[in-house]
Amino acid sequence: QVRPTFMSHEWRRLGAEGLRRLVEHMKKQPYxxxxxxxxxxxxxxxxNYYGGNELNIFTNEQGQVDAKPREQWDVGDFSAAARMVFREFLVRKYGTDEALQAAWRRPGIRFDDILSPARFRSEEICDILVSAREPATAGSLRNPMEPGIGALPMDYFQCFSEAMIDTFAAWGKxxxxxxxxxxxxxxxxxxxxxxxxxxxxxxxxxxxxxxxxxxxxxxxxxxxxxxxxxxxxxxxxxxxxxxxxxxxxxxxxxxxxxxxxxxxxxxxxxxxxxxxxxxxxxxxxxxxxxxxxxxxxxxxxxxxxxxxxxxxxxxxxxxxxxxxxxxxxxxLTLPDRSPSAQIAVFYHGETHTGQRIHPPTIPLNVSLGRLTLFDGVQRIGAPADLYNLADIPLLAKSGRLDQYKMCLFLNPFYLTEEERQSLELCKGNGRTLVWLWAPGLAQVGQPLSPERVSAVTGIPGIRWREEGAEPTCRMVASNHPLAAGLAPGLELAPRPMPPGSVWSRFGNVIAPLLYVDPAAAGPETEILGHWVLDGKTRPEMGAFCVREFTQAG
Incomplete structure (x- = not known):
């Protein structure tokens, strides 16, 4: 299929030339x-969508939107122009072939291989990008240390996104x-x-x-x-x-x-x-x-x-x-129109590159985006501001972070070490931090580890159950203010894919399932709810907990 590519220096150059001529023409007009x-x-x-989705999604005989099996999906751009831009991205990021080999866990790969359809085969790479050869039970997050793959899909999708904005920036210039x-x-x-x-x-x-x-x-x-x-x-x-x-x-x-x-x-x-x-x-x-x-x-x-x-x-x-x-x-005449909300929500775009694009990612992200952010945060009766995770250092340096009494981290699941350190800026000053699912579970150049989630949140004893489950949290009796109005036995059970919906076949299974081991979490951690598996409460698996810290940590 012939379609434009944002990963093309020539298209950027030609577009820029055309826009210059257009502006010069308009400057001479009475308007x-x-x-x-x-x-x-x-x-x-x-x-400004990349093409390709229209090859994967179609209307079936029943008139419903449907999708091909993932091993048949078309994704990415493997044109000569795109290969050149991807190679440049990798050279900037890694510098040497040896660093690339270590990041991709792929001995022998070289920057120049990216330019060769024989050595960097589109069919193989496409299968990696859509996780075509992985079991359906695989968790949402990719393993940065997986042999032969490593950070390859993360790098590709990040370049894929950055190339689009770089193209428009060239035209804007x-x-x-x-x-x-x-x-x-x-x-x-x-x-x-x-x-x-x-x-x-x-x-x-x-x-x-x-x-x-x-x-x-x-x-x-x-x-x-x-x-x-x-x-x-x-x-x-x-x-x-x-x-x-x-x-x-x-x-x-x-x-x-x-x-x-x-x-x-x-x-x-x-x-x-x-x-x-x-x-x-x-x-x-x-x-x-x-x-x-x-x-x-x-x-x-x-x-x-x-x-x-x-x-x-x-x-x-x-x-x-x-x-x-x-x-x-x-x-526009008011002297101060700066934000006044006391809740900040942080979104991390780069985490998408570290997630598989099929279930269990889909029900997880729907729970985070639609059920939590839109259906939840926008209905609590208090305003909230929405930021990129990358803006935490700027907010802290400018003093604007001080106005927020609560920070909710929507999806910081695949982080660099620098990003992980930036989360520390939000701690202290009596601020409440709300963590969802698995913050920091994946880190660049490191294997997946629930211990890393403990390091990010400060809550010890975080474990995981690699086998997925439909998440159901059953509340326990507690005097903690967070449990006020929530009766013991109440079940919190997000089901973003209801029966009969177009995408119900994706199910509502989340994997892996993160939990807090009460025995390892210590008395400072209060368990407010337990996971329910096969209809039974699992008291050894805390699903909803709170831990208070002193200013000294």
Whole structure:
């Protein structure tokens, strides 16, 4: 299949030349003073997806979305241009062939082999990337020390994502140079949280969001809200990018506001003028409070018939749009619009590269993204800010970390030593830290180890059960404030893949299952809930626990 590749120096060069000519042309036009910037579209649907997914996902005879068996999946880019960019990535990271061999656990591999289809075979590498030859019982995290593989898939997927943002940065630089720095430049990028809870992590190349925050050549990023019933009244606001990291780095997030009004003939939609106005107010307020913006996008189709109706052609919607503009204008006059939340949530894009792309990763990530972050955090009655894990040192250095009384770590499962050390900056000052699943279980250049989870969290006695299970935590009697209102015997059991759903065949099994051994955790660790296996409470396997630390540790 012929498709564009973001991993191409030539495409970057040609794109930059074309954009320079475009800007030079526009500078000579009477409308030039009214042009504030350019939004760049490329890739699949103009939303900057890599191609390939359309080969793996299809509509079956029953009219449902379906997927090929994983050993038949197509993933990655093995063109000559892509091989060159991947080789450059590896040279920058490792420096020598010997370091590459050690990281990949693959004796004899050399940088130049990446350029050779005979020595770096696309079929073999694709099988590694999709874990085609691994047992279905394998856990979510890849083992960085696996012989013959090591960090190969992690490196590939990281390069895959960084190459996309590097391409747009090259084009953004061309626009800024041609416009003498006057024009803003942005693109569709940062479909990040959707990768955390959909069935296709890694495939869009949108995990390098920390890098996207740091390029000086891109000013804004665009993404739509989530396409599901949460768009209706009573739902939450699901921005896909890490919006508060963008704010921290003086970038703007733009909602592609394609919410379907009561006039639309496309789902998901609202069903009355009253519901539409209520939902739009909610969404505009969310955008305003995080210093983000939005533009209107109408998918009305054709010249006649119900689908041709303009979604926003209603007096009440027009009045709300005008009112919202006045509110935004007023907000821009306020002297301080900095964050005021006391909860910080941290996301780690690079962890995706260390996860297998099939179950049990899918139910795990859906539990973290959809059930915990969106359905949970956004409904607790207190605001929360969302950052990239890479921003912890900057938040600490600037003093902004001090305002947060609680830090929730969404997915720091595959870390570098530097990233692991940055987590220490969040400890102390009476701050509550919330850890989910297996923080630090995988580390670059190290085997998987539950002892590393103990080192990250400070909770001794963390063990693992490599065999997966559907997670069910049964609460115990406790006077701890965290257990207030939770009756003994209450079961907390996330089931993100309900029976009858399109992806129910993925199941809800999580692997490995991390737990706290009460005998090894010590009296300072209070167990609030135990795992339930085969319908029986396992008192030797703590599932939910709390440990308090003094300022001295």
């Amino acid at each position: 030039a003073p009214r042009v504030v910037g350019l939004c760049l579209f490329a890739g699949r649907a103009g939303e 061309a626009v800024k140079e041609a416009s003498d720095g006057r024009l803003l430049v942005g693109c569709y990028y940062g479909y990040t949280l959707s990768q955390l809870y959909t069935n296709l992590p890694l495939f869009s190349g949108h995990t390098a969001v920390a890098r996207a925050c740091r390029t000086p050549y891109l000013d804004f990023y665009v993404a739509p809200p989530d396409y599901n019933p949460s768009r209706r009244a009573g739902g939450d606001v699901r921005a896909w990018n890490i919006v508060d990291s963008l704010r921290l780095h003086n970038k703007l997030f733009l909602y592609e506001y394609d919410n379907r009004s009561f006039l639309a003939e496309m789902m998901p939609k609202t069903f009355s003028q009253r519901e539409t106005i209520s939902v739009f107010r909610r969404d505009f307020a969310a955008a305003l409070t995080h210093n983000t913006a939005f533009w209107w996008l109408d998918f009305g189709d054709g010249q006649r018939g119900a689908r041709s109706l303009e979604w926003f052609c209603d007096p009440a919607i027009a009045d709300l749009a005008a009112h919202t503009k006045r509110v935004y204008d007023y907000a």
